[in-house]
Amino acid sequence: MTDETTELGECLSCRKRAGAYACVSCADAVCKPCSEKVSDPLFASLEAIPNEQVEGRFCGRCWDAEMAARLEAFQSTLEAAKQVFVFFTTQKKHIPLIRKSKTPVNVESCPDRDETILRLAYVAAKEEYNAVVDVEVTVKKVRAGGSNKTADWKGTGFPALVDGKKVDLQDSREQIYR
Ligand SMILES: [Zn+2]
Ligand SMILES: [Zn+2]
Secondary structure, rough: OOOOOOOEEEOOOOOEOOEEEOOOOOEEEOOOOOEEEOOOOHHHHHOOOHHHHOOOEEEEHHHHHHHHHHHHHHHHHHHHOOOEEEEOOOOOOOEEEEOOOOOEEEEEOOOHHHHHHHHHHHHHOOOOEEEEEEEEEEEEEEEOOOOOOOEEEEEEEEEEEEEEHHHHHHHOOOOOOO
């Protein structure tokens, strides 16, 4: 049982320091050194981790059970995503297409162009495709309060399998991270 009005007491992991946080998963008291946090904003956004889990802290046991494997999978999918070929709708050259998904991927509310493309590539990599085709990226300028200028980027594309050996690397990759 947890009760927010109750003092957290000692950290239930080390039983040495005061438990400064309640684990976001099991609510056990945990001190800062014993806790784990979602520290990579890309992990949070690409895996759509709920806000309270991003802002809170996990005890070691819950982290190991719920997040550690997920973080590892994220890191390897991210590496694969960086190798994904991206073909924009404006691409005129032949694409050595083997197979194309019938379901388009849509991403929105992205902070910039690179992350929009990376998010499309990430979904493709996760589904074990090596390309995204018919990619379109658009931006809607949003005027935010204060001095922060934010932009709302959107992207769409179809995960696809292409013959990587036949892709002209320069053509397909140079457009991604310019
Ligand atoms: Zn501790
Ligand atoms: Zn926990």
